[in-house]
Amino acid sequence: MTTSTEPGAVTTRRSSRLMWAILALVLLADALDVIDGTITNIAAPTIAGDLGGGEILIKWVGPAYMLAMGVLLVVGGRLGDKFGQRRMFLIGLGGFTLASAIAGFSFDPTVLIVARVVQGAFGALLIPQGMAIMTKAFDQQMLGKAFSLFAPVLGLSSIGGPVLAGFIISADWFGLSWRPIFLINLILGVIGLVVGAKILPRDDSADRSATVDGRASGLLAVTMLGLLYGLIEGSTNGWGVIPIASIVVGVLFFAAFAHRQRTAAEPLITPSLMKNRGFTSGLLVCLVAVAAGSGLLFVLSLFLQEGLHVSPRYTSLGLVPLTAGLFLAGFATMMRGLIPKYGRRLVFIGLGIDIVGCGLVLALVEAFGTDVSLWVLAPAFLVIGVGIGLSFATIPTVALGDAKPEEAGSASGSFSSIQQLASAIGSAAVTSVFFQAAASGMAHAMEVTLIVVLGLTVLSLPVVALMPRKAPAGPPAE
Template sequence: MTSTATTATAPSLSTKGVWLTLIVVLLADAMDLIDSTITNVAAPSIVADLGADESVIKWLGAAYALALGSLLVLGGRIGDKFGQRGTFLIGMAGFVAASAAAGVAVSPEMLIGARVAQGVFGAFLIPQGMAIMTATFPKPALQKAFGVFAPMLGVFTVAGPLLGGLLIDANLFGLEWRPVFLINLLLGGFALVMAVKFLPHVPPRPATRIDVFGSVLLVVALFGVLFGLIQGSSDGWGALAIASLAVGAIVFAGFVWRQARTPDPLLPRTLLANRGFTAGLIVGLLVFAGFSGLMYVISLFLQLGLDYSPTQTSLSLIPLTLGIMGGSGIAAALIVKLARRLVVLGLGAMLAGVGLMLVFVTVAGSDLTWWQLAIATLFMGLGAGICFSSIFNTALGDVDAHEAGSASGSLSAVQQVANGIGSALVTSIFLTLLPGGDVGAVSVTLVMLLALLVACLLVVPLLPRTAVAEVE
């Protein structure tokens, strides 16, 4: 979630207005989180229907997350400057239109372009909801809203694969995979009507400065690195892949140089000097990248290796959903008391889940049973649910109150970028190894994820000793 600074002149809503606004914001976040994961299950069906090569699998999730993550902070600034309600409506309308384009796509290029457009409009849409709530909700109502948000976001995170599998196998009107995107016309259309009628106005702040050049540098840098990783893993590490990685690295260095000198950096320089916050960025990047890639690989392994249908695959992820919900509840109850020790607990549960999955796959191979999968994914979800909240809340433990909004927005942007990088990089490794056998491919991938989680544990001691109760 992204939160921006509030304005003292914003109206205070009635109880009815609070809950109607909360419904609108939850619908927007539901669309974002569902669309960020729905292609985990839908990818094989999409690739088969469009006659695309395996690189498209990596771009289906990465294109959306990359566009959204790299523009998220900029989207928040635009809402501050020009008005959050209007920016929200533009973002929602554009997201629905982009979803329609994805649903009628007739080529891989058209579909990837539509996914990028979804991410761009999502970057306009998502930051405004929390900012409007923070500006207009009375304090007691805001606390209740946060209590509703946490478990609902956990549900939305895993709802994508579940919904995707059911829609594909239902083959509504003979449309095969297309309803996974076209359903946004119903959800988004309803949310747009509600937003026009009920979303409150928050006065804009025209004096807000926007570093457009810095934002462009960040987008180019991320695209260069991601394209190089996908190109190299798909077609070999030739000149194009290496050049793309080099350009991405050079442009990112330019972005860092720009942020060090511009009077209006996307991320306040004092935050980067905060060791605990920077450590939180690193741990968050690694955890979200690893989890995003892991979910993609499990979905692909079940369908390509074990011949599961999309519905079977989605139902097999129910224990993961339950684990995330349970982990989120644990984090909400213990975050202030345990702080960074809770991060260790979450990482430990994820390590256990990935380790169990590795053992089960090594022993059972393609005869992996449903209960083995359920046990492993339950632990993964439990650890992920704990980590998702505790990492960010702990990272904000030493952040000054006036920088909390920028810090929270930056953490959310890192989460989205990590989702794109993880889904592209981890699936690249899996698909590169797949010709040698699906069991070997998933085993090597799991070993690499275990190493990543151990690296996260080594960074945890750098996190603040205290945590905030809510990410605001």
């Protein structure tokens, strides 16, 4: 008996395999971004102990990456439109891989911080291209499957990053201590480059006329750098002339950025969005809540290692309940249709649960001090994770509820950038509060930090009431 296969069926199978391969590559790139954004939460104390740099290195090693990512994320998307998503994806992945190698081989704190900035910059070039490539290359059925995989993969990456860091540092492979957390990107990056060069579709629809407002991005970069440097330098070495001047420069450049937004032909944020109360209130809630939550996640890791003297491995395991709660809550909001059903009420619920979790940790630290165990903290960490997961996943979507269809793409990109910048600000600011209070003991430092985080979260609640009641009916336009 002989069998025959229709040529069309062979083409379909090949096309299906190609789409799955492209999806795997895009997910790899996004996973690398999430892992490298969270991996230093665990590794920072070990890195500072090895390279020196003390508090200032701990404060910069995470925010440096997120700062560059947040400032350049929208620009990365525009460059993909102008020069082609395939080209920018490969350049972004190549630069990210090279910067990871420099970070892994760094023997000086300054070199490491610069490498982290470069990592974030190339990450901002890499990440926006994946969604555009899939939108062009996939049919509707495959696109639906792809979107359904993003939440679990990125959620697992957020858990896997800190856990991986803890185990790598404790394993001390070849006596390299923390360095393999960056050097592992060399293997994954080279594989991604080889595969991407073979399978990514050619850039036949690049729009050379697309404009990129580099001036606005430069103004925003100086704004954030001035504010962060002033904050970190002032909290570390005292509030002298340099940190105050740095903050003043940041404020002045922000004013210049705002003016540029009003006068530029192609502003980074669509001007009409800034007149939309629902969008601007959502942006403010995102800035405050994400800053407080991201800073808290970093400080909890510091408290476990510096206060409870837990090893990096057991610190990563001790934080699994928190990251698991974050993942499960975020996944549930996307897969169970909770956001369209509850809208901004889900933001209230998430922030409320976060407040309860922080209150539980505060009560435990006040009761037991640095003698509190990981097992005792685990339920409270889980509650915090659920609260952050519900709110972080919901705020950007609900804020688009009143946006017009033609504004949705700009609004979505703006929120991605704000989330990264808020994470950078929060990590630096909340860590500064922690170290400032540490002179009176680690337990006191944790208590003060929790009170600050609770205060910021409570202050954001009235602003939630100004957000749109419902999320938009469909996904935002790209």
